[in-house]
Amino acid sequence: MSIKLPFLKKKQKKPLNDFELINIPSHVAIIMDGNGRWAKKRGLPRIAGHKAGMDTVQTTVRAAVKYEVDVLTLFTFSTENWKRPKLEVDFLMKLPKEFLHKYLPELMENNVRVETIGDFDSLPAHTREAVQHAKEQTKENDGLLLNFALNYGGRDEIIQAMKQIVTDVEQQQLSAESLDEHVFANYLYTKGLSDPDLLIRTSGEQRISNFLLWQLAYSEFWFTETYWPDFTEEKFVEALQDYQLRKRRYGGL
Structure with a gap:
């Protein structure tokens, strides 16, 4: 005999056409995980998963525009990803060009602005x-900010910020006494951006993998078993709906 506990019932989600644009996270960050496992499950090379994931990026951008998100930050390539096989890294370095060649006209049409965070200068010239x-x-676009984290690592970001702070203190452009959270944030790649309200990670993993270590201090986390190439508008809305149900107290009552 099984006992059904009311507090364990799955929350009912509204259909897309009933979704309300209230309490929408201003800044959504996504760790796009599972491309390789998606491909392996289908007997395909890992790069096939990355290529499929590229189109999912645009699906998610369309959803972010539709549901009035202000900033969408995508963990595109980490500083640790250089350790992968050269063939895979070379393919990943070509994807931004392929993505933008295919989708830049649509990004322009939807008033999307493209930016990056990370060590941009160390990327290959063609990228x-x-x-x-x-x-x-x-x-000049002032709609959704599409923010690609390219050659990005959270620890590296903090170290680079500290080096610049030390230099500025030594050159008397900054006093140690004036250093606080606000000043420190202005030395990060995300200077001028609000911290993510919501972090989404696909593929079932439940860690942040050196992504936005400072900025995610009070973000809401949402994990899904879905591999990134299978991530749909419906899944994006499911994450937004879950966020709408949460109470953000920032350590208060």
């Missing part, structure tokens, strides 16, 4: 050129 072109083309 930098494609992304910089998109930045230039979209710089």
Whole structure:
């Protein structure tokens, strides 16, 4: 005999056409995980998963525009990803150019602005050129900010910030006494951006993997078993609906 406990019942989600645009997270960050496992499950090479995941990026951008998110930050390539096989890394470095060639006209049409965070200068020239072109083309747009975390690592970001702070103190451009959370945040790649309200991670993993270590201090986390290439608008809305049900107290009552 099984006993059904009311407090364990799954929350009923509203259908897409009934979704209310209230309490929408201003800044959504996503760890796009599971491309390789998606491909392996289908007997395909890992790069096939990355290619499928590229189209999911645009699906998610469309959803973010539709549901009036202000900033969408996507963990695209980490500083640790250089350890992967050269063939896979080379393919990943070509994806931004392919993505932007295919979708830049739509991004322009939807008033999306492209930006990046991370060690941009260390990327291959062809990757930098494609992304910089998109930045230039979209710089006047004032809709969704599509923020690619490229060659990004949270610990590296904090170390680079500290090095610059030390230099500024030594050069008397900053006093140690004036250093607080606000000042420190202005030394990070995300200077001028609000912290993510919601972090989404796909593929079933439940860790942040060196992503936005400072900025995620009070973010809401949402995890799904879905691999990134299978992440849909419906899944995005499910995450937004779950966020709408949460109470953010920031340590208060």
